[in-house]
Amino acid sequence: METNSDDTAHYLDRGYYLVLLVHASADKLSASIVDKNDSFRSQITINILCNVLLMSIFMTVIGSWIGQRGISLEPI
Template sequence: MLFHMRLPRNTKEFILFLGIISIISVCLIGSLIIGFETGFNLEIWQHSLKRLPFIWLAVVTIVLLVHPLADRLAKKIMAEDDSFNSQMIVTTLCNVLMISILMTIIGTWIGTGTVSLDPLYHFFYKWPRNFAIAFAVEALLAQPIARQVMYLIHTH
């Protein structure tokens, strides 16, 4: 029952669900990672806002490409009788794992405006932090908010 009420049922709802999650995620995760990389100040934050639409496009594209693979991985980890919350957290974990690996590289390229090997050289230093930030934002904010919106739509 919870699955049916808290998850999108059709294409229109999926677009809304993805939009809510991706906008919250890109704004928070992108701003936090940029802040940790370059410092937290107003000038840097304003400059980063110019890059966020491009990062958002990359995130949405990667989510659409990676989600089926992450979903299959999550199903291998979980049992069918696992609770709704455990299934959501494992699915989120698998998605964030794959997306954060790619976005640690691609996000750096978009953020700096250059394609270089630098994100690969510093990958194992930066990815754990990026993954932790992304997983926290997804599990604690973006996913619960989007699921609540779906629940409200389905109850009305």
């Protein structure tokens, strides 16, 4: 099965918006956890963990909506 580059770009655009949405929330969450005087490594580590945590929550909910072929509050 051949894939069209336009189809691939369309799916990548959707993922890009999810990353932007999660990144803003993860920045706020990580800012509440770390202090400005903490080391750069600790700030980056907490930021990465917050991004991964929130991304996995969103992907779990979105994936269950796709699997159920409908949007409901059940997975939340």
